[in-house]
Amino acid sequence: MVTSPDLERTTILRESGAAAHHLARICFKTGPPTYTGVELEWTVHDAADPARPIDGERLRAALGRHSPPTLDPTGPAQQLRHGGTVTVEPGGQLEISTPPRSSIAALIHATNADIAQVAGLLAAAGLILGDSGIDPHRPPLPVIETPRYRAMRHVFDQRGTAGRTMMYSTAGLQVCLDAGEPAQLGARWAAVHALGPPLLAAFATADRHAGRATGWASARMAAWFGIDPARTRPVWTPERADADPVAAWTHYVLTAPLLCLRDAGPDWTPPPGVTFADWVDGALSRPPTTDDLDYHVSTLFPPVRPRGYLEVRYLDAQPGPDWAVPLAVLAALLAEPGTLRAAREVAGPVAHRWRAAARHGLRDPGLAATAAQLLDLALAALPRLDLPAALHHDIQRGVRRRRAAAERGHR
Numbered sequence: 001m002v003t004s005p006d007l008e009r010t011t012i013l014r015e016s017g018a019a020a021h022h023l024a025r026i027c028f029k030t031g032p033p034t035y036t037g038v039e040l041e042w043t044v045h046d047a048a049d050p051a052r053p054i055d056g057e058r059l060r061a062a063l064g065r066h067s068p069p070t071l072d073p074t075g076p077a078q079q080l081r082h083g084g085t086v087t088v089e090p091g092g093q094l095e096i097s098t099p100p101r102s103s104i105a106a107l108i109h110a111t112n113a114d115i116a117q118v119a120g121l122l123a124a125a126g127l128i129l130g131d132s133g134i135d136p137h138r139p140p141l142p143v144i145e146t147p148r149y150r151a152m153r154h155v156f157d158q159r160g161t162a163g164r165t166m167m168y169s170t171a172g173l174q175v176c177l178d179a180g181e182p183a184q185l186g187a188r189w190a191a192v193h194a195l196g197p198p199l200l201a202a203f204a205t206a207d208r209h210a211g212r213a214t215g216w217a218s219a220r221m222a223a224w225f226g227i228d229p230a231r232t233r234p235v236w237t238p239e240r241a242d243a244d245p246v247a248a249w250t251h252y253v254l255t256a257p258l259l260c261l262r263d264a265g266p267d268w269t270p271p272p273g274v275t276f277a278d279w280v281d282g283a284l285s286r287p288p289t290t291d292d293l294d295y296h297v298s299t300l301f302p303p304v305r306p307r308g309y310l311e312v313r314y315l316d317a318q319p320g321p322d323w324a325v326p327l328a329v330l331a332a333l334l335a336e337p338g339t340l341r342a343a344r345e346v347a348g349p350v351a352h353r354w355r356a357a358a359r360h361g362l363r364d365p366g367l368a369a370t371a372a373q374l375l376d377l378a379l380a381a382l383p384r385l386d387l388p389a390a391l392h393h394d395i396q397r398g399v400r401r402r403r404a405a406a407e408r409g410h411r
Helices: 005-009 016-027 056-066 104-124 147-157 162-169 182-194 196-202 219-225 245-255 276-280 290-297 320-333 337-350 354-363 365-385 389-410
Strands: 036-042 044-046 085-088 094-097 127-129 172-177 304-306 310-316
Touching: 016 245, 016 276, 016 290, 036 104, 036 320, 056 085, 056 104, 056 127, 094 104, 104 127, 104 320, 147 162, 162 219, 172 320, 182 196, 182 245, 182 304, 182 310, 182 337, 196 310, 196 320, 196 337, 196 354, 196 365, 196 389, 219 310, 219 354, 245 276, 245 290, 276 290, 320 337, 320 365, 320 389, 337 365, 354 365, 354 389, 365 389
Parallel strands: none
Antiparallel strands: 036 094, 036 172, 044 127, 085 094, 172 310, 304 310
């Protein structure tokens, strides 16, 4: 029997087993690893004075028909020429989300074209895209207010200022990879986590914020780590390397406290400490639905988040066209099982060192040495991506540049 998607979204959840079944169905969609996508964020700045605050109306006027509903609720939110979708984050950061593509070369070409289109729209309004993972010029300032963002801020403020920094100042590069066949899922899930600390270190770009040195190679990740660990810590850990990905994610989701509780009114702040499992067990006045569960998942921010595919969230935004380099490195390292196994083995000894990677980057000798080995593996596997000669050369040059930086850190 075919069930209406609308009915599925509104199914009431009265016990945790039903929630677990829903998560397994939507969060780990297995099949041949074919597609790759990216989501790119940037801070946005006045071209003449990058420390000048930018308001939402200026962004709306610049983006025009491509403005998202948070800027223009009645606008068409038109896609970019090559299919990218524009969103704007609470601090005015601009994001382009791409359709997934089976060719890395096609993904890079289409994404660069969409970036150029957006950059042109911004330039006409005297605006430019930033080139680092955290705003180097301005303190955290809200640009967009919604019930979701107000609730997030209220909850995050209970733990300090890291939540506001994350919401209003950070910009990341997210790489979206197929989960793979059922037999591959565990290995791919473990590998993208284990690669996190050395690749975070290799591509950290967020050492200055609000006009000062932060003491972190990636102050963006430092902000994430300063938020409630129940929603930002890694799901996979070396200590439980063989844990079933679906079971681990289900436990993570159900035991995380609510961040937003959607309501017809403007206040979406949830009761403190109520987890989704508590909600299923009757802690609130109405039972949750599968749509509520999907929304709750959107408020969890681990370094790797399963969304049907594997969303890699630990990379800082990169300057200019350099965003394609870490994309190609990840794609090359996961291109075939032998390289994936070798990469996981290389990364294993530092797979737990998230905080050291964010703090020290390639200044940490162990992380630098591991990053150098992984970049060597990526260089050897790069031909598997079947890039055109000119693009292959550009990516290879970018990887070698990072490889040289890692070698200097190792020394």
